[in-house]
Amino acid sequence: MKAFQSVAVIGLGSMGLGMARSLMRGGHEVRGCDLARDALEKLAAAGGSAFNTPAAAAHDADVVVVVVVNAAQTRAVLFGPDGAAEAMKPGSVIISSATMSPVEAQEFAARAGEHGVLYLDAPISGGSARADAGELTVMASGSPEAFSAAQPALDAMAQTVYSLGEDVGVGxxxxxxxxxxxxxxxxxxxxxxxxxxxxxxxxxxxxxxxxxxxxxxxxxxxxxxxxxxxxxxxxxxxxxxxxxxxxxxxxxxxxxxxxxxxxxxxxxxxxxxxxxxxxxxxxxxxxxxxxxxxxxxxxxxxxx
Amino acid sequence: MKAFQSVAVIGLGSMGLGMARSLMRGGHEVRGCDLARDALEKLAAAGGSAFNTPAAAAHDADVVVVVVVNAAQTRAVLFGPDGAAEAMKPGSVIISSATMSPVEAQEFAARAGEHGVLYLDAPISGGSARADAGELTVMASGSPEAFSAAQPALDAMAQTVYSLGEDVGVGxxxxxxxxxxxxxxxxxxxxxxxxxxxxxxxxxxxxxxxxxxxxxxxxxxxxxxxxxxxxxxxxxxxxxxxxxxxxxxxxxxxxxxxxxxxxxxxxxxxxxxxxxxxxxxxxxxxxxxxxxxxxxxxxxxxxx
The missing domain is CATH 1.10.1040.10 (N-(1-d-carboxylethyl)-l-norvaline Dehydrogenase; domain 2)
Structure with missing residues (x-):
């Protein structure tokens, strides 16, 4: 696994922007996407690359971090029109951080698998200040391959990563x-x-x-x-x-x-x-x- | 104020017995009363004097600590037949520790006053282990005279005493x-x-x-x-x-x-x-x- 990755952050609200900043401070190349123009400007000001669609941001990325509001938005940015999943390369990983039911997480992991993409069920806790500081808590479950592919990005964003097993939905x-x-x-x-x-x-x-x-x-x-x-x-x-x-x-x-x-x-x-x-x-x-x-x-x- | 007092503990459940032990460890003379025979035996075994009525326990005491279950029991042991209040000497103080509504605490303070007795509204927190260790938290309100009269006993029973003002009911x-x-x-x-x-x-x-x-x-x-x-x-x-x-x-x-x-x-x-x-x-x-x-x-x- 490369120590420095190309990471796309989908959703640049107070949590996503802080996570993007932490990733850059960790040496990663950060690409981002959000519907809000000013969120993209903040990302660019911090040294990231702004894109208009999840697909464009996710193209060639090693990791796609999804930090949108809920399951419906996660479904849209991953699998909707111009969604990230289609653009991702085989063996890359989705870190899915919106709060959702375990059933939805399992659905998204299965659909990611159809694209040859790994999926980490990885909700976060800690608030925007800790997102900015790279000190989030992550409650994560997924395959060893998904954990391994996500590790460098997680290291930059989180103080504590709980590894809760291989079953997506547990996180x-x-x-x-x-x-x-x-x-x-x-x-x-x-x-x-x-x-x-x-x-x-x-x-x-x-x-x-x-x-x-x-x-x-x-x-x-x-x-x-x-x-x-x-x-x-x-x-x-x-x-x-x-x-x-x-x-x-x-x-x-x-x-x-x-x-x-x-x-x-x-x-x-x-x-x-x-x-x-x-x-x-x-x-x-x-x-x-x-x-x-x-x-x-x-x-x-x-x-x- | 005497450093060592004569203290009556009314109610020798897990909290009251622990408080009685802490008082004795602090050098006070402890008298006690409870309906349960074995509670009185435990008090005697620990070096306290057992009495059959609140009045007998409270006679000549400097401090009466009431640690019964609720307001109704507090009313009974203080002001019922053979109640403590009548037997207490002027200027002595009631430390009332059962959980009750502020209105009841105010009623009891007024009735104590009719007997020339001070009243500290002093619910406790901390559980039986901390009662035994003399490390309770007390949320207390009452007159400066009541605080002053209760201080040596409080010192023996509590780690923290919050002084919440002069108004009975606030504790x-x-x-x-x-x-x-x-x-x-x-x-x-x-x-x-x-x-x-x-x-x-x-x-x-x-x-x-x-x-x-x-x-x-x-x-x-x-x-x-x-x-x-x-x-x-x-x-x-x-x-x-x-x-x-x-x-x-x-x-x-x-x-x-x-x-x-x-x-x-x-x-x-x-x-x-x-x-x-x-x-x-x-x-x-x-x-x-x-x-x-x-x-x-x-x-x-x-x-x-």
Whole structure:
């Protein structure tokens, strides 16, 4: 395996652009594709080559990293018109990082195989700052050949790569379980901090005490500072969790498995989206509850 | 304030007995009361004096620590027949540690005041091992006089005492917000790990990966090992959370504040209690879900 690869990054949002930068810093040649003009300009400014179609970006690449929003977009950029798969050379590998159900990952791996292309089921975790720093966590499954072909690119993008076996779908399943917990913990953190406000507590003090107590979670510690600062600029948007808990919920139904807590959390994110905050930070669930209950959190102006 | 006090501990369950031992190790004279004969014997074996009524234990004590199950028991041992409050001397202090609503804490403080007795609203967190080690966390509010009178006893029992102001009820409110999160996180952890099992994942690996990811919580890390080991001996019982999330839920209703995620979690604990596991470890929510879905977790024998 070549130490320096030609890597196409399909999807140059906050995650994809950070991953592209990390790949370049790792010495790789980076090509990219996105529907947004300004994303392509940012890639070019960082030293990458911009292309208008997935096929053009993927042509002759050793690795194609797909970092789009969901399974439908992954299907389109890989197998739709001007899709990457047809343009890829035999033995090259797709690193598929969108959150999706294991069934879809398996479908995409099979279709990639028809093109002689390897497929790594490789959802990511860590946020845009860690994408920029090349410090993502990757939950990956796939054949030894796929892991081997993807290794140099993974080394540049990730701090931790969990190798979860040869079966495509396992990586996606791990990510889904993680998102179930992450989504519930954000919703619960927002529910708890607004309830604390209703009880008349000093919510900064609540944050200080709970983050050192048995009620703490990674998400409580990470998101509640947004609420305390009244800053709802999206680090990760509400719409990401209506999507990801939607995948969780649908997979639960398909598996006939009840998920009452995750379902309650999904409904809170849907309410927040319905109230017009879908593109704001996911801690906006706290704003929604404060609006409903007539509470004034930092950064919220009373409308009456 | 005397450095060594006469302290009565009312309620000698796993928490109260540990606190009594820590008080004795700290040089205090400890008197105790409990309905259970063997609890009194354990106290005597550890060097404490056993009494049959709260009044007898509290007579001439500088501090009365109340570590019973709930507000109703607290009311009974303080103000019922042979209750502690009547027997206490003026200027002595009640450290009230059961989880209860802030309104009840305020009622008890007012009634204590009628007896010339100080009252510290002081719920605890940390579990029986930390009670034994004198390393509890205390979320306390009350008058400076109450804090001052309680200080030597608190020093012996707690690693961290959060001083949350002069208003009785604030300590209880902090504890309730903590229990909301703790309960949701246990229920979500159990939901996620059994869903992972349904998806065919290696749940030990799921624990390893998630506990280092954004889906982690203090409770996920603490409780899921019980599920992996199939050990449902109660560190903390399901019934504790039907009680504590019940308090959360009732307070939410009284405050007209919606708590959809906490309510879903409460229903899971109630289902687990209804299925006969109320006195088992609270991670039994995972066993309930596994039973419902016909999954075999460690330590579960298939019944057919």
């Amino acid at each position: 996606s399943s791990f990510k889904i379980v993680n998102q179930l917990l992450a989504g519930v913990h954000i919703a619960a953190a927002c529910e708890a901090i607004t309830f604390a406000k209703r009880l008349g507590l000093d919510i900064s003090k609540v944050f200080e005490v709970i983050s050192k107590s048995a009620g703490n979670s990674w998400m409580f510690e990470n998101r509640i500072p947004h609420v305390l600062e009244g800053d709802y600029a999206p680090h990760s948007a509400v719409a990401i969790f209506t999507k990801d808990l939607g995948i969780v919920s649908e997979l639960g139904r398909k598996q006939s498995f009840p998920l009452p807590v995750a379902s309650a959390a999904l409904q809170l994110f849907l309410m927040t989206e319905a109230a017009g905050m879908g593109q704001d930070d996911d801690s906006s669930v706290a704003r929604l509850l404060a609006q409903i209950a007539g509470l004034e959190l930092p950064g919220m102006e009373r409308s009456n | 209880s409110s902090f504890k309730i917000v903590n229990q909301l999160l703790a309960g949701v996180h246990i229920a979500a952890a159990c939901e996620a790990i059994t869903f992972a099992k349904r998806l065919g994942l290696d749940i030990s690996k799921v624990f390893e990966v998630i506990s280092k990811s954004a889906g982690n919580s203090w409770m996920f890390e603490n409780r899921i090992p019980h599920v992996l080991e199939g050990d449902y001996a109660p560190h903390s019982a399901v019934a504790i959370f039907t009680k504590d999330l019940g308090i959360v839920s009732e307070l939410g209703r009284k405050q007209s504040f919606p708590l959809p995620v906490a309510s879903a979690a409460l229903q899971l604990f109630l289902m687990t209690e209804a299925a006969g596991m109320g006195q088992d470890d609270d991670s039994s929510v995972a066993r309930l879900l596994a039973q419902i879905a016909g999954l075999e977790l460690p330590g579960m024998e298939r019944s057919n």
